[in-house]
Amino acid sequence: MTINYAEIRTHDIANGVGVRVSLFVSGCEHACPGCFNPEAWRFGFGEPFTEETEARILGALRPAHIRGLTLLGGEPLHPRNRSDVLALVRRVREAHPDKDIWCYTGYHFERELLPESERDSILRQLLEEIDVLVDGRFVQARKSLHTRFRGSENQRILRVRESLAAGRAVLWEGA
Secondary structure, eight states, X not given: XXXXXXEEEEEESSSSSSEEEEEEEOOOSOOOTTOSOGGGGSTTOSEEOOHHHHHHHHHHHOSTTEEEEEEXXXXXXXXXXXXXXXXXXXXXXXXXXXXXXEEEXXXXXXXXXXXXXXXXXXXXXXXXXXXXXXXXXXXXXXXXXXXXXXXXXXXXXXXXXXXXXXXXXXXXXXX
């Protein structure tokens, strides 16, 4: 693995439904003004993601009360992070098929991810492994404390498999 991570939270209740394990991947080029995690913009920030890190995440997902894994950043879907994030997600699926996977991205699903996934098989495979995607850049002027699981009102919560099949964003019911 070649990615770094800024933080791992083993009992996170803010970034998806239920109690979750959250991995904050380092590296982001969106540089959204007002970002809550600007230190994670640098790809070299934090700690190297190792086999021990992966084992820690897989172990933290083991208890029945843990609902799933959430990927945040930085930007987990940045081209430099995709291969390693895909490898992790596949290991999570293999070890914990009953857990769901959420991902936060600054990329817009229809404008950026969907067209690119037609050219980038790694991105397509990664999207196919994610259950719920929170898409869109954080917009300071649209910041809201009343948007569930989102930082700003422009961001959407999507059911990824259904969105891929439809070729358009399909909103998650809990949004």
